Amino acid sequence: MSTKGRSAARLARGAVKRQQILDAAAKVLARRGYAATTLAEIAEEVGSAGAGSLYYHFDSREQLIEELLCRGVHVAFEESRRAVACLPASASPLERLEAAIRAHVRSVLVESDYARASGRSAPQVPSDMWGRINADFRRYGKFYDQLIATAMASGELDATVDRSALRMLVVGAINWAPEWYRRSGTSTPDEIANLLVRLMVRGVGPAERKK
Amino acid sequence: MSTKGRSAARLARGAVKRQQILDAAAKVLARRGYAATTLAEIAEEVGSAGAGSLYYHFDSREQLIEELLCRGVHVAFEESRRAVACLPASASPLERLEAAIRAHVRSVLVESDYARASGRSAPQVPSDMWGRINADFRRYGKFYDQLIATAMASGELDATVDRSALRMLVVGAINWAPEWYRRSGTSTPDEIANLLVRLMVRGVGPAERKK
DNA sequence: GTCTATAACCGGATAGAC
DNA sequence: GTCTATCCGGTTATAGAC
Numbered sequence: 322m323s324t325k326g327r328s329a330a331r332l333a334r335g336a337v338k339r340q341q342i343l344d345a346a347a348k349v350l351a352r353r354g355y356a357a358t359t360l361a362e363i364a365e366e367v368g369s370a371g372a373g374s375l376y377y378h379f380d381s382r383e384q385l386i387e388e389l390l391c392r393g394v395h396v397a398f399e400e401s402r403r404a405v406a407c408l409p410a411s412a413s414p415l416e417r418l419e420a421a422i423r424a425h426v427r428s429v430l431v432e433s434d435y436a437r438a439s440g441r442s443a444p445q446v447p448s449d450m451w452g453r454i455n456a457d458f459r460r461y462g463k464f465y466d467q468l469i470a471t472a473m474a475s476g477e478l479d480a481t482v483d484r485s486a487l488r489m490l491v492v493g494a495i496n497w498a499p500e501w502y503r504r505s506g507t508s509t510p511d512e513i514a515n516l517l518v519r520l521m522v523r524g525v526g527p528a529e530r531k532k
Numbered sequence: 533m534s535t536k537g538r539s540a541a542r543l544a545r546g547a548v549k550r551q552q553i554l555d556a557a558a559k560v561l562a563r564r565g566y567a568a569t570t571l572a573e574i575a576e577e578v579g580s581a582g583a584g585s586l587y588y589h590f591d592s593r594e595q596l597i598e599e600l601l602c603r604g605v606h607v608a609f610e611e612s613r614r615a616v617a618c619l620p621a622s623a624s625p626l627e628r629l630e631a632a633i634r635a636h637v638r639s640v641l642v643e644s645d646y647a648r649a650s651g652r653s654a655p656q657v658p659s660d661m662w663g664r665i666n667a668d669f670r671r672y673g674k675f676y677d678q679l680i681a682t683a684m685a686s687g688e689l690d691a692t693v694d695r696s697a698l699r700m701l702v703v704g705a706i707n708w709a710p711e712w713y714r715r716s717g718t719s720t721p722d723e724i725a726n727l728l729v730r731l732m733v734r735g736v737g738p739a740e741r742k743k
Numbered sequence: 744g745t746c747t748a749t750a751a752c753c754g755g756a757t758a759g760a761c
Numbered sequence: 762g763t764c765t766a767t768c769c770g771g772t773t774a775t776a777g778a779c
Binding site for chain 2: 500507523
């Protein structure tokens with residue numbers, strides 16, 4: 322993306338460390354949550370000697386975390402959107418929604434500490450910070466909502482159910498999944514995603530003989 | 533329940549304040565989460581002047597919160613069990629599971645700060661404390677698992693799905709619900725519970741004409 | 744039983760050496 | 762750019778007055 326040449330590369334070297342800090346912070350936040358995360362633990366995760374070192378790259382704990390959370394939503398959002406965009410044009414609205422859900426589950430369970438950190442920490446962020454970042458979360462929510470609305474319009478989902486409640490139940494189940502999912506568990510992330518999609522569409526009641 | 537007469541009543545007077553503290557702490561924990569709750573805020577909620585006053589009733593912040601969380605699971609557990617027990621003997625295994633889910637949703641969304649606090653905070657408790665209380669959470673999980681297993685055995689749920697994953701997705705959606713549910717929202721708690729039950733059993737795909 | 748004061752501690756943030 | 766030392770505010774916990 323950069324068109325700035327060598328000087329950009331020189332700047333980028335600084336940016337590398339910045340990245341590493343963000344990566345480390347995402348890891349810590351994903352396992353500790355917003356309130357319990359300390360700069361000391363982040364510093365340890367990056368290999369720095371003390372928390373003071375972080376202040377060369379970031380103005381404050383809040384700013385560091387805010388940037389991290391923003392990236393988290395964008396990662397999950399981008400993954401979902403890409404998964405939808407990769408479908409053939411013939412894909413139905415429901416199939417698009419399903420692809421988004423599967424991608425979201427993958428982001429949160431296997432791919433990204435950022436996505437995991439965002440999902441987990443979103444509810445605990447202080448209100449002033451939330452005021453600055455909730456637009457990003459809403460955008461993602463809106464994206465989901467449109468996928469659902471379209472699937473309803475096509476007749477693939479029951480249009481009489483509360484779209485908002487449906488979305489939040491599904492997204493909630495996804496955001497909660499990192500709390501219990503373990504690699505040693507019985508189901509893989511893909512199997513979990515498949516189960517969640519199935520719950521949304523037809524449930525786990527016994528297969529009824531269709532007309 | 534007490535059979536101790538007047539002296540118990542005298543002791544109980546002290547216990548009343550203890551209760552009020554626990555109630556206040558549950559309220560704070562439910563909205564702030566484990567890490568962010570401070571004794572000062574709990575004291576303010578009960579109307580005490582300072583945090584120091586709490587130490588007459590509790591040994592430490594940890595002990596106070598631990599007791600509160602234990603009560604939280606028990607409240608939700610008890611509500612669910614009672615809801616199941618109140619069903620007529622003719623109720624099917626699936627109907628029992630549904631009743632438990634509805635009761636759990638009600639506990640978490642409207643009835644109990646304790647249940648809400650427990651559900652929200654469980655993932656953030658430090659490991660030493662978790663070691664002491666996870667048995668209670670597991671007992672509740674086991675109860676759910678048996679309801680699911682029985683519904684599968686009766687043929688009302690597909691016995692080929694991963695019971696554990698199914699349970700955690702459903703419980704996860706419930707535990708997450710307080711994060712987004714607002715009284716001003718479009719659906720009532722009962723409607724949310726109904727939707728969740730429907731997702732589990734038949735999903736929101738279009739009603740298929742049955743055989 | 745509850746209050747006030749305070750000790751002990753911890754985490755965020757700054758400053759200056761290197 | 763990173764480290765070390767340090768300050769400051771907030772939080773848990775204790776002590777002693779009332």
